[in-house]
Amino acid sequence: MTLLASSAPVVSARKPLMRLATAIVWIVSLAALLLVASHVIEAGFVRRDIEALRAGEAWRNGGWLSQLVLSLVGLVPNLDWQQSILSLTAAVVAGLAFGLLYDRLRASGWTIVGSVAMLVLLASHANVLYAITAASRGLPLYFAFAALIPAIRQMEDVGDVQSTIGLGLLMPLLLLAGPLTTPLIVPLALGAALADPDGRRDPRAFAAMLLVAVIPALIVAIGVVGFVTQSGIGIVNVILPYYATYGALRMGDVAQSLGILFTFAPVAVVPLLYCIWPNLPERRYVWSALAVVAMPVWLAVGRMIFSNSMLPFVPAVALLAAYISWLCVVRLPFLLRAIAMLALAIAVVASWTQTGFWDDPLWKAALFSGLPTDPGYLGLRPGL
Known part of the structure; x- marks a missing residue:
């Protein structure tokens, strides 16, 4: 019997390429974001990306990757096709990111309800929704911050080659x-x-x-x-x-820029609390937690010191991206996890109500009630 048992082939359990729940989250996120983006476009709203492209600013603002994508989209002659391509690209990338975030949140100890709630709150944030449906030039920046936090955490944990x-x-x-x-x-x-x-x-x-x-x-x-x-x-x-x-250097209102950052993303308090929270369920990783806050703070300060056209809410969305990525690689006690969800909920409310810091009435009108469709409308809004 022992011989027979030992001679039996060993079948290694392979992990599926994508879990069913992750695939469902990705599909639902993709469908929802595409629905919102198409609704905004059909209401007559012209994406900021398209405005920059039509104004000849494709290679003057933003990063190399986003400008390259805009230049390629600019080869398409039809405005509707340009908008559809940008919206589809942003929705697909964001949908995949949401599916990955769900998978990693579950791996970090979050429940199904908690993981879904965090993703719904993130998608409900006005600036996040705006970044996907209206101004996607900042997406490479957000994904860069989200990808760097786990790498910093790994380096802090191991510190090898x-x-x-x-x-x-x-x-x-x-x-x-x-x-x-x-x-x-x-x-x-x-x-x-x-x-x-x-x-x-x-x-x-x-x-x-x-x-x-x-x-x-x-x-x-x-x-x-x-x-x-x-x-x-x-x-x-x-x-x-x-x-x-x-x-050229300029001394803008740095305090106001930081105020916008922490108004639209008060979640910064959670990584700071983590650094001093007693009785954590695992070893404390301070540097990766501080990086979640430090990198967006640099954006908020830098956009006021240097001549940069970055929109006011971009550092806040970058902070949210780093924050949700950090939650995927850290295990928090229940109370701190509840604070993490509450802080994100406060951020969502502030993003819709604190219009004195940033607002786009045309986008909100298209999102909620719709605008008269006017294919010839290309009135550039301030703030490009």
Whole structure:
């Protein structure tokens, strides 16, 4: 019997490519976002992306990735097709992200009801909905922050070469996301080098780890320059976003920008509470929690110091993206988890009610009641 039992083939249990619940969340999210986006378009609203494209600003604002997508969409001659392509792309990417977030929230100990509630709250946030249905140029920035938080957490936990390589491979996202996110590569690369025990002791190991973290971004930068040169877009267009941002300093109202950030995203209190919360169910990871708040704060400050056209709510949505990603990799006690959900609910209410900080009446009119459809309408709203 023992011989027969030992000779039986061992069948390894393979994890499915996508769990059924994750697929359902993705499909439902995709359908809901497409429905909202199509409703807004049919009501006569013209996306901010299209306005920037028609105004010739495709290569002046935002990051390389979003501008490249806009330039490709600009090859389509029909306005309706342009809007549909952008809305479909944003909805598909956001829907996939929501499905992944649900899967990771469940893996971090959230219940089905809690995970779904967090995603519904996130999708109900006015600025998140606006970013998907009206102004998707910030999506690469949001996904960059969401992807970096787990990598920072992994580096903080392990601090070996493999985690540094993982973080380094994500650094190009900051380069592609926009001029204001590019400087974040430097402190993150230094942190990656210092996270390695050998890097803290040996200058040669520090230099090696620093190169490991920075080289992927350099390779992507060289690739982007080569691509735009060969494609005829022109190297000048690659430099324009950086020149427009860092060409002149200005001292804007930094306090107001930070006020908008924490009004639309008061969830920043949760990672800060986590840093001092007693009796956590696992080891405390302070640096990744602080990064959730620090990176969006840099955006809020930078957009007021440098000549940047970033919309006021972009740092808040970036904070929400980093926040929900952080919840996917941290285990919180029940009370702190309840505070996390409450903070997101407060953010949703503030995003719809605090119109003194930011508002787009045309978009809200199209979303709730509809506007008379006018195919020729291309009146540029302020704030481009």
